[in-house]
Amino acid sequence: xxxxxxRLLSVRSLARVEGEGAMHIRxxxxxxxxxxLSIYEPPRFFEALLRGRRYDEPVDITARICGxxxxxxxxxxxxxxxxxxxxxxxxQLAALRRLLYCGEWIESHTLHIYLLHAxxxxxxxxxxxxxxxxxxxxxxxxxxxxxxxxxxxxxGGRAVHPVNVRLGGFHRLPEAxxxxxxxRLLRTARRxxxxxxxxxxxxxFPDLHVRHALxxxxxxxxxxxxxxxxxxxxxxxxxPALTSFPVGEFERHVVEAQVPHxxxxxxxxxxxxxLTGPLARWRTAADRLPVELRxxxxxxxxxxxxxxPFRSIVIRAIEVLWAVREAQRLLExxxxxxxxxxxxxxxxxxxHAATEAPRGLLYxxxxxxxxxxxxxxxIVPPTAQNQAAIExxxxxxxxQRLHLDDAELTRQCEQAIRNxxxxxxxxxxxxxxxxxxx
Amino acid sequence: xxxxxxxxxxxxxxxxxxxxxxxxxxxxxxxxxxDRLAHTDGEATRLLGLWxxxxxAVVVDTVHAHPGEPGRIHRLxxxxxxxxxxxANTHGLGLGEAVELSRVLDLLPERLVVVGIEGEHFDWGExxxxxxxxxxxRAAELVREVCRTRARGDRAAR
Numbered sequence: 001x002x003x004x005x006x007r008l009l010s011v012r013s014l015a016r017v018e019g020e021g022a023m024h025i026r027x028x029x030x031x032x033x034x035x036x037l038s039i040y041e042p043p044r045f046f047e048a049l050l051r052g053r054r055y056d057e058p059v060d061i062t063a064r065i066c067g068x069x070x071x072x073x074x075x076x077x078x079x080x081x082x083x084x085x086x087x088x089x090x091x092q093l094a095a096l097r098r099l100l101y102c103g104e105w106i107e108s109h110t111l112h113i114y115l116l117h118a119x120x121x122x123x124x125x126x127x128x129x130x131x132x133x134x135x136x137x138x139x140x141x142x143x144x145x146x147x148x149x150x151x152x153x154x155x156g157g158r159a160v161h162p163v164n165v166r167l168g169g170f171h172r173l174p175e176a177x178x179x180x181x182x183x184r185l186l187r188t189a190r191r192x193x194x195x196x197x198x199x200x201x202x203x204x205f206p207d208l209h210v211r212h213a214l215x216x217x218x219x220x221x222x223x224x225x226x227x228x229x230x231x232x233x234x235x236x237x238x239x240p241a242l243t244s245f246p247v248g249e250f251e252r253h254v255v256e257a258q259v260p261h262x263x264x265x266x267x268x269x270x271x272x273x274x275l276t277g278p279l280a281r282w283r284t285a286a287d288r289l290p291v292e293l294r295x296x297x298x299x300x301x302x303x304x305x306x307x308x309p310f311r312s313i314v315i316r317a318i319e320v321l322w323a324v325r326e327a328q329r330l331l332e333x334x335x336x337x338x339x340x341x342x343x344x345x346x347x348x349x350x351x352h353a354a355t356e357a358p359r360g361l362l363y364x365x366x367x368x369x370x371x372x373x374x375x376x377x378x379i380v381p382p383t384a385q386n387q388a389a390i391e392x393x394x395x396x397x398x399x400q401r402l403h404l405d406d407a408e409l410t411r412q413c414e415q416a417i418r419n420x421x422x423x424x425x426x427x428x429x430x431x432x433x434x435x436x437x438x
Numbered sequence: 439x440x441x442x443x444x445x446x447x448x449x450x451x452x453x454x455x456x457x458x459x460x461x462x463x464x465x466x467x468x469x470x471x472x473d474r475l476a477h478t479d480g481e482a483t484r485l486l487g488l489w490x491x492x493x494x495a496v497v498v499d500t501v502h503a504h505p506g507e508p509g510r511i512h513r514l515x516x517x518x519x520x521x522x523x524x525x526a527n528t529h530g531l532g533l534g535e536a537v538e539l540s541r542v543l544d545l546l547p548e549r550l551v552v553v554g555i556e557g558e559h560f561d562w563g564e565x566x567x568x569x570x571x572x573x574x575x576r577a578a579e580l581v582r583e584v585c586r587t588r589a590r591g592d593r594a595a596r
Contacts, residue, residue, distance in 0.1 A: 046562075049451075049562070049563075061451065064449050064450070064451040064452075068481065111481070111483060115482070115483065126535075127482075127535065127539060128535065128538050128539055128542060131539055131542040131543055132542055135542075135543065138539075138543065139543065142483055142486070142487075142543075145483055146483075146487055149483075149484065149487060
């Protein structure tokens with residue numbers, strides 16, 4: 001218990017998140033006065049960089065926004081530019097794109113679950129301590145992550161910042177032997193993913209219930225990944241969907257605004273503070289999962305709606321298992337297409353696309369000139385959309401834990417932030433913790 | 439798995455962080471005694487996956503130094519148990535953690551050489567600072583020398 005009337009908690013550089021940022025919490029007379037997530041990484045000006053580029057360049061350039069989820073950027077950029085050009089990529093080429101995206105979900109989620117977030121739940125400072133404490137656990141995580149990595153290497157040409165993706169499809173199609181090797185890896189990965197779900201269900205989850213609107217894609221016949229209809233749910237657990245809207249109307253519903261303490265934009269959806277990512281996908285599309293996976297979620301304590309961000313690690317584990325199974329399904333149904341890519345001739349127009357990056361809904365819009373030159377570009381990443389919700393959650397979280405000393409409160413706040421797997425460098429738009437207690 | 443892997447780290451759209459990729463572009467797999475050339479963002483588990491089981495891993499990364507001298511080249515020869523602190527990547531786990539995690543899990547290559555190029559500017563954008571650009575050919579030559587020395591050692595051993 002503190003006798004001070006003012007407290008300032010400050011984390012100048014958050015560990016185990018992607019990118020560089022800070023958090024500042026000011027407490028005055030027993031009330032949390034302000035919570036600020038500051039993104040101090042230099043603004044990247046991606047949209048400005050893309051202006052004047054050829055229409056086939058965003059697919060490679062935007063992949064460099066994030067080392068952990070480059071495929072999300074590539075897939076969304078491809079679809080948005082192709083939309084502007086009036087081209088739809090379907091059939092086995094779309095299946096291969098989806099397979100690549102599955103690889104990224106497996107790799108990115110597994111990295112977060114095992115190496116970035118698990119130490120928090122086990123009371124350990126970092127992944128190295130976890131490896132020393134439970135070597136088999138880390139080895140399972142690395143094995144599972146490697147399966148996703150291999151999918152990205154085979155389809156993307158390399159595991160990071162893939163170079164094999166192009167408008168209309170791929171530069172090179174995978175060979176049968178490469179796909180056979182992936183199928184063998186996925187058999188082991190499926191067992192590891194099942195064990196991951198069972199393990200996350202045994203973790204202790206601090207009590208925190210959030211009230212935000214939830215935004216995710218809803219696809220016609222699948223859990224959302226590479227497409228769907230943006231669907232906004234209200235905060236109440238049993239609220240029906242507030243609205244669904246075409247991707248082309250995204251910017252009418254999701255509005256970005258600058259805040260003084262961050263180089264990242266913040267966003268609201270239909271005027272509501274909203275959250276994207278695992279909690280939103282579960283709310284919007286858990287009914288699209290195979291019944292066995294829904295049952296695994298129920299057994300792990302997930303209801304139809306999950307409003308505890310700490311349990312997002314369970315949803316991520318289920319999503320890894322789903323992605324492994326989906327990758328297996330795609331491989332079993334694969335037949336080589338006649339050519340690696342379909343033509344995408346340029347034309348003047350505006351194209352939109354949204355996909356589900358591991359951290360949440362990602363939106364791209366490109367306006368093209370007749371010769372394919374990019375006139376304007378707009379990228380709305382999930383972390384920027386989530387930033388206001390994270391700040392609101394931390395306000396409630398800290399208010400309930402003011403009896404803790406600064407060190408413990410700071411540690412718990414950092415864990416709470418990692419619930420959202422924030423990608424500061426893709427938000428450009430995020431974390432240091434400062435808590436002022438007044 | 440055995441043999442030599444050359445791994446470059448960095449982001450070409452972040453100014454001097456692109457030095458590793460610039461080095462890679464100067465390396466020709468046909469005259470370099472290496473089994474694999476790879477470029478990554480420096481995320482720890484990807485590094486670990488690339489170098490585990492190798493006889494030699496050469497890692498090229500952009501680094502900070504205090505006091506700094508942009509373009510200065512550092513060679514760190516890590517024989518198994520040494521820890522190197524991370525480079526200029528922005529990820530949750532970087533090069534230093536990759537080395538330590540590999541050590542804990544017995545996944546370090548037999549020999550790990552880090553070629554570090556001191557950078558100057560890391561803001562968004564393309565292009566290297568003049569001093570860093572000038573260092574790229576020298577760093578590439580150092581990579582060749584390390585790989586060839588290893589290859590000559592292997593032949594002598596046979």
